[in-house]
Amino acid sequence: MVQRLGTLALFGGTFDPVHNGHLRMALELTEQLQLDDMRLMPSHRPPHKNTLGCNSEDRAAMVELATADCPQLSIDRREMERDAPSYMVDTLTEVRREVGPDVSLILAMGMDSLVNLDSWYRWRELTDFAHLLVVARPGWHLPEQGDLADFLRQHQASVDKLYSSPQGSVVIQQMSLLPISATEIRRQISAGESPQFLLPDSVWAYIQRKQLYRLPTE
Numbered sequence: 001m002v003q004r005l006g007t008l009a010l011f012g013g014t015f016d017p018v019h020n021g022h023l024r025m026a027l028e029l030t031e032q033l034q035l036d037d038m039r040l041m042p043s044h045r046p047p048h049k050n051t052l053g054c055n056s057e058d059r060a061a062m063v064e065l066a067t068a069d070c071p072q073l074s075i076d077r078r079e080m081e082r083d084a085p086s087y088m089v090d091t092l093t094e095v096r097r098e099v100g101p102d103v104s105l106i107l108a109m110g111m112d113s114l115v116n117l118d119s120w121y122r123w124r125e126l127t128d129f130a131h132l133l134v135v136a137r138p139g140w141h142l143p144e145q146g147d148l149a150d151f152l153r154q155h156q157a158s159v160d161k162l163y164s165s166p167q168g169s170v171v172i173q174q175m176s177l178l179p180i181s182a183t184e185i186r187r188q189i190s191a192g193e194s195p196q197f198l199l200p201d202s203v204w205a206y207i208q209r210k211q212l213y214r215l216p217t218e
């Protein structure tokens, strides 16, 4: 019988701020796929975002608060320690070195991230270190032509690959995601509206205490 590998999943994001859409996705993936460890990993210097609503320490503090009461989720602060653009290939290289060759390392992302994957730094190498676990979001479709489509044709696999090999596959998981976006939450706050119930109360309290997102960012 083939041995089932231990699984470590990282869910990277700007989390500006973290919201219930992110949290439900992480929790549902963990439970549906019986992942051993699911960590939300705030990006210190998100490579593709020029305007941020707040600094990385505040964004990480909110992820810390959001995950504190949920035993299935935790925060991975490793990108906070690297004062360079938070390229995912660098992060995954570091994690792979840490966990060794026999752990299934899984990078979770939404479909909107996947469709831009070919703009990421050394994107083809990501699967040398991890699997990509992509959650299909309504309104987004897999590319059908071009380098990324070819890459997906080569790497797409069924979910059992996550347990039988340590890296190398792209797995697409269908899930109904909450229609919440950080952009809309920032807009609401800068317009004086309340985002309550879109994010944990502890995160909303933090935003109010630190007076974040009062000014429009885009």
Ligand SMILES: Nc1ncnc2c1ncn2[C@@H]1O[C@H](COP(=O)(O)OP(=O)(O)OP(=O)(O)O)[C@@H](O)[C@H]1O
Binding pocket: 012, 013, 014, 015, 016, 020, 021, 022, 025, 108, 109, 110, 111, 112, 113, 177, 178, 179, 180, 181, 182, 183, 184
């Ligand atoms: N509502 C949601 N449910 C599940 N996953 C989401 C949701 N919104 C974003 N994601 C995923 O979370 C990851 C990090 O996203 P990000 O922090 O940029 O959140 P966002 O809400 O899309 O932010 P913004 O509106 O600022 O772009 C991405 O992989 C993205 O696909």
Ligand SMILES: O=C(O)c1ccc[n+]([C@@H]2O[C@H](COP(=O)([O-])O)[C@@H](O)[C@H]2O)c1
Binding pocket: 011, 012, 013, 014, 015, 041, 042, 043, 045, 046, 047, 048, 049, 086, 087, 088, 089, 113, 119, 120, 121
């Ligand atoms: O490595 C890259 O070049 C790269 C480019 C864009 C995004 N990422 C990462 O992808 C994750 C989601 O990004 P975002 O911008 O949707 O929050 C987050 O962890 C980013 O650091 C990484």
